[in-house]
Amino acid sequence: MNLIADFLLAAGAFSTAVYCLVLSRRLKRFTTLETGMGGAIAVLSAQVDDMTKALERARSSAQTSSAALDEQVSRAEAAAARLDLILASLHDLPQAPPAQDDPEDERRPRFVRRRPDRAGLRLAE
Known part of the structure; x- marks a missing residue:
């Protein structure tokens, strides 16, 4: 009986050593x-x-x-x-008096400027 127990103890120690060796190699590769x-x-x-x-x-x-x-x-x-x-x-300022109509303003000529019709112009290609 002691022989079987010693054999099982040796086998367990050997398998633990192999397991530790495998883990050690994996850990070295993991931390490289x-x-x-x-x-x-x-x-x-x-x-x-x-x-x-x-x-x-x-x-x-x-x-x-x-x-x-x-x-x-x-x-x-x-x-x-x-x-x-x-x-x-x-x-707070007082209102300005209304402007009086000046008869000269009506006699002044007024000019109206018109832009040329652009509908007839051709676009540059």
Whole structure:
């Protein structure tokens, strides 16, 4: 009985060693930087770094654009307030007297200019 138990224990240890050897080789191929998953992870890591830098540049650009837009909006609001004040002050002015008809205006010759008819012109080919 001890002989059978020792034989089964040796067979289990041998099969475990073979299994560990196979896993070790697969793990080496998996983590190879040039062809395996390690290379893909390295490429993805570099892309994440590039995207992080691009995001920071975009964020700073958006902040400067936002600041410039805020400044322009405040300037526009100030100009609108001034225009409202000017319009309000124009309402306070007295009305101009109606214009009197001048008899000389009726005697002035008036000229009417007409454009030539373009229907008869031919298009250049």
